Amino acid sequence: MISSDIYGKNPAVKELQEIIQCSLSEIEEPLIGDLSYFSENARYEPNSLQIVSITQTDKNQYSMSYRYKWTIFNGCLDINADEFTTQNVTFMVKPEGLEFDIIDTSRGSTADEL
Template sequence: MKKFIPYPINGENLTPSDLLQIIERYLSEIEEPLIGDLTYFSENARYEPNSLQIMSIDETGGHCYSMNFQFRWTIFNGCLDINAQEFTTQSVTFQVKPEGLEFDIIDLFKGLAAEEL
């Protein structure tokens, strides 16, 4: 899935630090797709709101970058006496284009049993 942050680049050569500042301003717009569907961890996994943190941004070549980020998620199941908090680190690639930043987000979801048939 592609997710776009509109930001006029105007031919500027942006550093990873510049990109970090831009992305942090628009983080709420890409937060949900970055986290994805946590059911691949557990049906009871829940994202801990506002825990997403950008760890690093690295240039991979040309106008392409990789962003490493982490977030906290929790599992609570009273019947099984489970109450856990975990941090997960993931990465996403994005391109700097003249009109903004285009993220290439991989959809992570646990599909339904009916979808497996």
């Protein structure tokens, strides 16, 4: 949740983008999630998260497209490979702020599998 005083307002997409941009550090980690599904060696490149677009999907619901850079070290070739990933997340505009519907991408433990 990004807290914002938008009670009784119907913010424009540009205003929503400004609110989110100012608070990216609050939601950066959950938006990026666990990169181990790419590789155990995948690492997020700090401060590379960018908002690509925001579109309204319903009265108070929006979809945000964002991208970020991550790197992976290839020990066999002794090089780092840079990759960009674009993903989407939905969020609701509520009186107390913006509530994001973030999917948990963390890898389960062996105990979870049992």
